[in-house]
Amino acid sequence: MRQKIDRKRMFKLIALGWDAKRIMDEVGISRRTYFRVRNEFLRLSEEERGRILEEAKREYEESIFDKKAWFDVKTCRSQIPIIQRWFDVMRVRDVSLTEAKERIAFLRKICLGYVGKGENQIRVINWKIHPQDFTEEHGIRFISALKNLGINDYNYRKVIRNFLIFGKGVIPTYISGKKQGYGKMAQEYLTVSEVERIFEFVDKLPERERMPLKTLLMFLFHSGTRIKATLRITEDDLIWHGSEVWQVHVVDKGREGKKEKTKVLTLPLRKALTEYVEWRRKHGINHKRLFRFRYNHVKHDYEWLLDRMREIYSVVLPHRRIVQTFHIWRHSFAMYYLRKTGWNYDLVALLGGWDDTKILKDCYGKPETKDIIAFLEKIEKNEGEVIGTKL
16 A cells, blocks of 8 residues: 655655655655655756745744644644654653643743743743754753843753653753752741741631631641642541541642642641531531632632732731742741651651652751751750860
8 A cells, every 4th residue: 555645745844954864754754755755846846846945934933833733732732743752752751741731831932932921921032943953052052041041940951851852862961950959949938936926816817717717827837738739628638537637638749740649647737627627517618628718709719818828928027028928838847847857858758748858858948057056966965075075
């Protein structure tokens, strides 16, 4: 049976100057078929070849702008073969669908030379590159442009490296996938006294607002769960042991997308959740989600909470600028329980839902100077006389 080929597409690729191997890979044809079609193209008039070239250039450039051509989220298919192959490899390697789609979206921005979206979109470099033509040299230029603008380049480096390796089969020589620091927020957390002051303020609120808000903050502080995962929790996700809540099932962000986790609860949180569930039942609150704050249709829970917490911070901590409205509670959980457990990273990673201790150590829980001094004092106290003091 004779191989069916798309001559019109092949003519365009030949007109663009693609080499034989690249065209054979793109269209899926044999070397013999390629040369047969190439000879047909060369027999065309110069005017006809020029028209095909102009049409090919136009289509080639337009495909970069078309989001659906890059990746159709409904069908999970790309009209660009190299992007489809990259997507297929990512899925084979157990990358979540969400993470794969995010990587493709990042690469599209890189090929168009910008970062951000909407009003926050920034032009980084003035180019339009088809992913098939993207090389490590382009990646180096893009990352250099990001550095000149003072923009964090880690996610872009990671995507460029992943695409070159698993999309094009090229091992980058110069682009590293290693994270080069975790930014200014790595040591941002609420101290114990600040947390207590926030709870004192919440305790004075009307009961209808106080109970869900205080329990939610207790959950963030004593479990290290992210806010959006917390707002998805239902009463069915609570695991009881006798008359007390002991564990909770959450779907939170993981390294390769969302992950299901069952968290063991600390004593303060067990008591708070048990009391809260009893309060809900007493007042006939049977909404599916455990934490519900939207009492009108103007704002969703997250938006309402965002505004409310900013108000609380401005009153309780007027001299403190809280940048991470909710994520700071995850940092606070890490520092609080690391200190409580004598810097037991394995246990705190298990309680907080980290996949391993590396990110916890690098990004959430580095001991401060005062922690190191306190630890040394404890050693000296336990050892009594320090060796070497009597010479």
